[in-house]
Amino acid sequence: WMKHRDAANSKELYRLIEPYLRRNCARVGRKLRFMEVCGTHSVAFSKTGVRDLLAPYVELISGPGCPVCVTDQQDIDQMIAYAGQKDVIVATFGDMLCVPGSRSTLERERAKGADVRVVNSASQAVRLAEEFPSRDVVFLGVGFETTAPGVALTLKEAALKGLRNYYVYSAHKRTPPALDSLLSDESHRLDGFILPGHVSVIIGRNGWSHLEKRNVPAVIGGFDPMDLLLSIGILTRDLERKRRTVRNLYPRVVTQEGSRTAQQLLSQCFEVIDAPWRGFGSLQQSGYALHRNYAAYDASIHIEAAVSMPTVIKGCRCGEIVKGKESPFDCKLFGKACTPVQPLGPCMVSSEGTCSTYFRYERTK
Numbered sequence: 001w002m003k004h005r006d007a008a009n010s011k012e013l014y015r016l017i018e019p020y021l022r023r024n025c026a027r028v029g030r031k032l033r034f035m036e037v038c039g040t041h042s043v044a045f046s047k048t049g050v051r052d053l054l055a056p057y058v059e060l061i062s063g064p065g066c067p068v069c070v071t072d073q074q075d076i077d078q079m080i081a082y083a084g085q086k087d088v089i090v091a092t093f094g095d096m097l098c099v100p101g102s103r104s105t106l107e108r109e110r111a112k113g114a115d116v117r118v119v120n121s122a123s124q125a126v127r128l129a130e131e132f133p134s135r136d137v138v139f140l141g142v143g144f145e146t147t148a149p150g151v152a153l154t155l156k157e158a159a160l161k162g163l164r165n166y167y168v169y170s171a172h173k174r175t176p177p178a179l180d181s182l183l184s185d186e187s188h189r190l191d192g193f194i195l196p197g198h199v200s201v202i203i204g205r206n207g208w209s210h211l212e213k214r215n216v217p218a219v220i221g222g223f224d225p226m227d228l229l230l231s232i233g234i235l236t237r238d239l240e241r242k243r244r245t246v247r248n249l250y251p252r253v254v255t256q257e258g259s260r261t262a263q264q265l266l267s268q269c270f271e272v273i274d275a276p277w278r279g280f281g282s283l284q285q286s287g288y289a290l291h292r293n294y295a296a297y298d299a300s301i302h303i304e305a306a307v308s309m310p311t312v313i314k315g316c317r318c319g320e321i322v323k324g325k326e327s328p329f330d331c332k333l334f335g336k337a338c339t340p341v342q343p344l345g346p347c348m349v350s351s352e353g354t355c356s357t358y359f360r361y362e363r364t365k
């Protein structure tokens with residue numbers, strides 16, 4: 001199949017893979033259930049039509065790969081609370097603006113006069129801190145292993161420049177503990193994982209070695225239709241084997257060790273902690289808090305902003321959707337009260353959220 005990847009087109013590759021799919025479905029007596037962990041893969045499967053092509057044999061389940069979606073409600077509320085503080089500028093990536101907190105959103109706070117600024121990179125938040133020395137700039141750190149190294153660089157830069165008004169609220173997350181949690185749930189029958197390509201660039205194939213102890217088929221795959229089909233083909237073939245290993249089908253960007261530079265930045269600037277995830281609750285060793293050496297830049301220590309008990313959005317199923325236990329079609333609000341124009345939950349806000357992807361590509365089928 002690897003050999004055919006570049007020579008064939010996707011229909012030809014599918015024809016080669018189909019006997020494996022058929023045989024394995026007959027063996028287990030149902031469709032195969034593979035989880036695409038990353039939101040970019042969810043979009044790619046829908047957008048390219050590969051999800052439809054595989055539908056007779058494979059149920060593709062979208063997983064916890066959208067950082068905005070897995071951010072706990074209490075963290076969202078805390079971020080929104082910063083926006084209400086005097087002399088505070090909140091700097092955030094655009095996908096956080098409309099995420100509903102218990103009582104408000106960053107966008108609504110901005111409309112009421114809060115200084116909330118959208119930045120394209122964390123380093124722009126450092127520029128804001130330099131530009132407005134009499135105000136405190138709080139950067140909202142939301143993202144996985146891919147995003148956190150860039151934020152780590154800003155901490156180093158702020159320290160080097162002696163900035164005293166730059167802060168980070170870190171809700172960064174590590175992906176592997178979420179997969180462990182899913183595999184520990186015996187009611188959640190998963191036959192294999194398509195692992196997130198971008199996270200794998202940072203943590204390498206070695207970062208997933210815990211999956212091998214569980215003997216679960218897993219592939220690190222790319223995003224074009226041939227990559228997607230190849231991932232499914234290899235997962236299906238591995239299902240027939242006794243010993244399953246994590247396969248790197250994306251060697252053009254993912255190495256065995258990952259990025260040493262990024263890993264060093266992470267370990268120098270962050271400490272791994274137990275962290276709360278939407279839907280999952282607290283997961284051990286799944287979050288990045290600021291390292292004690294950078295405590296001076298920790299918004300959670302230095303910027304006061306009280307929040308009350310978080311309340312969940314009534315009827316929203318995002319907590320189950322990020323675990324792949326329900327699909328957007330299970331939510332009564334999907335496409336009615338909740339749309340990308342008027343999102344009620346984070347899975348509809350983020351362009352990589354499962355509800356948003358299903359609204360754009362799966363709703364009318």
Ligand code: SF4
Binds near residue numbers: 334344
């Ligand atoms: Fe939440 Fe909207 Fe998705 Fe329903 S459709 S789960 S309300 S984001």
